[in-house]
Amino acid sequence: AWSIERPPGDTAGCTFCHTSSEERCSTCHQRHQFDPRVARRAEQCKTCHWGKDHRDWEAYDIGLHGVVYQVNKWKPEQFDFSKKLSDADYVGPTCQYCHIRGGHHNVQRFGTVYTSMGMSMADRGAPIWNEKRDRRVSVCDDCHSPRFAREQLQALDEAVKDAGLKYRETFKVAEDLLVDGVLDPMPKDLCPDWSGQHLWSLKIGAYHDGEAYGGKTGESGEFRMSNCTDVERLCFESVGYFQTYIYKGMAHGSWNDATYSDGSFGMDRWLVNVKQNASRARRLATLEKKVGITCQPEEFWKTGEWLDELTGPYIVKNHPGKTIFDLCPDPGWLDTHHAPAE
Secondary structure: OHHHHOOHHHOHHHHHHHHHHOOOHHHHHOOOOOOHHHHOOHHHHOOOOOOOOOOHHHHHHOOHHHHHHHHHOOOOOOEOOOOOOOOOOEOOOOHHHHHOHHHOOOHHHHOOOOOHHHOOOOOOOOHHHHHHHHHHHHHHOOOOOHHHHHHHHHHHHHHHHHHHHHHHHHHHHHHHHHHOOOOOOOHHHOOOOOOOOOOOOOOEOOEOOOHHHOOOOOEEEOOOOOOOOHHHHHHHHHHHHHHHHHHHHHHOOOHHHHHOOOOHHHHHHHHHHHHHHHHHHHHHHHHHHHHOOOOOOOHHHOOOOOHHHOHHHHHHHHOOOOOHHHHOOOOOOOOOEOOOOO
16 A cells, blocks of 8 residues: 555655565575575565564564574574574574475465464464464474463463554544544545545545445545544554564564564553544644634645645546546455545
């Protein structure tokens, strides 16, 4: 959605990984070397797997396993990259050791539970995930006992559950502002989202309950990171960044990262910020009502030199009455219905 929403110059970091590098042998093996010794080093994953919303490298690097790797990686007797991934040749795990065990190149197969980078709410104890969790334990027990590995998974579960509580509270505060009509600005007061619509961005992939969210019942919101309210941005960062820090940190043995580095402490801050925003918005709305002021949203929310470069305004201007889903009629991944743009 970042790439779809914004001008190409804004999203070079997205398209570098998600187009030119994704699912190519040369991404990990390097085009001019194609040497397994190179592909087995953890740094090969660093180019793509780092950053606020997929904090894999940082979580690994500052976790216990990453430290073992960094201080020993130059010693062939500790990490023999000329040999296949085996506990006899590696004093600690690399990304490849855990995630492509036995040369299996489906990285997600040796994950914990892949749920949208940790942002999705899933019952990780459900039977559907048992096979994946058992597979994870089978990797850990090269060096640890199975009991120890399962305790770490339980700790991960508890951390993600706590994070979910914080996010649901953050989201509810924001949602109540919208439903009560005191979110400033409301979806209708913004330039169109990247689909060419005016539905509330935090109802991503979910069905709206009615017109309070900017659309009709059964219509879905789309991701919006540009030109949205501060409350929406804080909500997204809380789950998209900080909850991801918690999930990635706990999954990679980086417990400090899950707590201090904008993990659980970050979610605490953003929950307070959203509540503070809500308090001010409600007090201001009360005062305006009392003195008879009807506030009109500023024009800069709808148009501007940079805003006019976004995909939504482009669609509305050049294809009136259409949405991106009309122009791209077979997206495959959608099961929602969308309203025509104004």
